[in-house]
Amino acid sequence: MSIINAPRGVRDILPDESWKWEYLFKVTRDTARDFGYREIHLPVFEHTELFSRGVGETTDVVEKEMYTFEDRAGRSLTLRPELSASMVRSYLENRMDKWHQPAKLWSAGPMFRYERPQKGRYRQFWQIDFEAIGSQDPYVDVESIALSLEIFRRLGLSKLEVVVNSVGCPVCRPVHREALQDFLRPRLGDLCETCQGRFDRNPLRILDCKNPACRDITDEAPDTISCLCADCSEHFSSVRLGLDRIGAVVSIDKRLVRGLDYYTKTAYEVLSGDLGAQNAVCGGGRYDNLAESIGGPHTPGVGFAAGVERIVLTMEDQGCNFGEPPVLDVYVVSAEPSSRDESVALLYEIRKAGIAADIDYTGRSFKAQFKTAGGSGASFACVMGPDEIASGSVTVKNLGTGEQQQIARAELPRLLAELRSAKAGNQEGDLL
RNA sequence: GUGGGCGUAGCUCAAUUGGUUAGAGCGCUGGACUGUGGCUCCAGAGGUUGGGGGUUCAAUUCCCCUCGCUCACCCCA
Structure with a gap:
């Protein structure tokens, strides 16, 4: 009889590594406090509908990556693949709209996605997650981005690239969608197979396809920014201006669309060159319609999640300091x-x-x-x-x-x- | 789900065109030093060569299957 190994895609964080995580969490906790975010502990599983409705039925996460199971009473439950939906659920359930707005919360813990593991990608992986719910002020977007950058700065990370975009809202998105489809329709046959499938279901995602042929075609395609409605356009300028004022160095990436349906207006990512193909160490944005999609009243929100394993990997590659490992006296x-x-x-x-x-x-x-x-x-x-x-x-x-x-x-x-x-x-x- | 690469001691790796007892360094344990670690020296333990099947007088080496790891596509943290 052979010994039982850990399931595929999960791993043990042994003492030689765990102390580094401890350091990361300490920096995270301190920075959260400095920015006025309070910690919240959320359940690891939720009703499946929270994610299918919140994250979006057609997203990869919901379509093929969820760990879904039935409990003994026949309820369909899912191990959380991300944290924003749970955060908003908790906000609504606990009537945080009665608190001073926005409710600024952070949390850390394991997420679960059924994917083929590779460098920086696991089936159980940890995220630190920050959300500010209940305000549409562009300065909250700015603060969210600034907070993630401050954590990385304190951790000693450099050479990170920050990309920002605006993906619009339910008013301007259909306009862009139509413009994009009109543009692509004549050359539909030249797109890669997956993009042809995206054309009707989610044309926005064609913009960030890595296939060279698709990129050539979409180089001249209408981007989301050019189709923004007055409200979104103004919001985006304010965010850019705000980032400027606080000295945050970011670049605009018109191809950045993000894979989760709930994003509106601001979307951003922090990229590391030390991670191979999985180069995103942090991703976030605004999600003004998430609360409604899970049955609540319209509630604006903005936040981000960063991957703990990827941060540690990048820190190791960059020779960052982790403080001192615990030793006996x-x-x-x-x-x-x-x-x-x-x-x-x-x-x-x-x-x-x-x-x-x-x-x-x-x-x-x-x-x-x-x-x-x-x-x-x-x-x-x-x-x-x-x-x-x-x-x-x-x-x-x-x-x-x-x-x-x-x-x-x-x-x-x-x-x-x-x-x-x-x-x-x-x-x-x-x-x- | 689809490809590529790789599986030999706890770890990092050797082993001639297939060739007989599968080695080394580090680590571990003990000793040299019977109340003193690090340096040095000596000794020892530890392997179904991932698993199964096949070819062969003979397989760590060649072939097939399987499992695992890994990188990439996809997507994202």
């Missing part, structure tokens, strides 16, 4: 089996003082315990043996310098206090 070494009970007592005394400490549980030799101590990254080894027990002392060795001294057990609290303050100040104390 003290490793307790028992000189002889007879002194083990006293060693364990010492271990808990140290831990109680808030110092990270560990001990050997495999019955290794004195020498081998020291080897473990050295490899553990601990700053100090505390030795407890017959001599120490007899004299009521403990031997403390600085594993960095090799110096050691035997101190009275009564002095240990003072030493631990020093250790703790050195830890808090994150600097070398005068220890030994």
